[in-house]
């Protein structure tokens with residue numbers, strides 16, 4: 001990290017980062033006890049300043065294992081879910097080439113993904129959230145993320161196929177265009193279903209079709225159509 005004096009963002013990052021080191025360690029121990037095994041992913045969570053992804057008023061709760069509001073009726077996902085989804089997508093911590101994320105939100109999951117992919121493409125339908133997420137990627141010097149304001153149901157065909165797709169809002173069924181944009185042997189982690197009965201699924205594409213594995217019961221915001 002750049003420690004040059006006079007760089008306001010870096011001083012803020014270091015200051016809060018240091019005081020919250022104990023809560024970061026506690027969070028990681030909690031995730032471990034809940035079954036997250038990948039040390040690389042646990043390290044990724046420990047080293048990512050989640051407090052910079054929420055409102056200052058909520059910063060003291062940033063390392064609690066809970067979802068928090070990020071405005072526009074949306075939430076930053078619970079760290080356990082972020083870890084679980086990342087672990088399902090990234091096998092043995094082996095980086096992927098191209099990952100597509102649907103639902104940038106505040107950009108926290110995007111940043112975690114960027115540690116395990118050569119290039120991350122992320123789509124958010126709410127322009128205001130996307131702009132703020134972009135500023136965070138820039139100030140954190142994260143250069144392998146490209147973000148677009150669009151409807152994630154359509155995917156991002158220009159860069160397809162993706163060897164990983166991660167969806168952080170729940171459609172009723174898996175959008176066919178996302179399946180089409182997944183490479184053979186690619187993996188997609190996606191919550192599916194209506195409020196109150198959503199399942200987190202791991203889909204793996206092979207020559208003959210798509211196989212499906214149930215991962216967990218979850219509660220995501222709905223995947224909507226159009227942009228805002």
Ligand code: SAH
Pocket residue numbers: 070074075076077102103104105106107108109110123124125126129150151152153168169221222223224225226
């Ligand atoms: N990974 C995010 C989760 C944000 S909540 C985080 O940790 O902050 C889910 C996000 O999906 C919201 O920001 C919502 O606006 C977005 N979303 C919902 N439907 C979408 C769609 N069709 N296309 C793109 N983004 C969508």
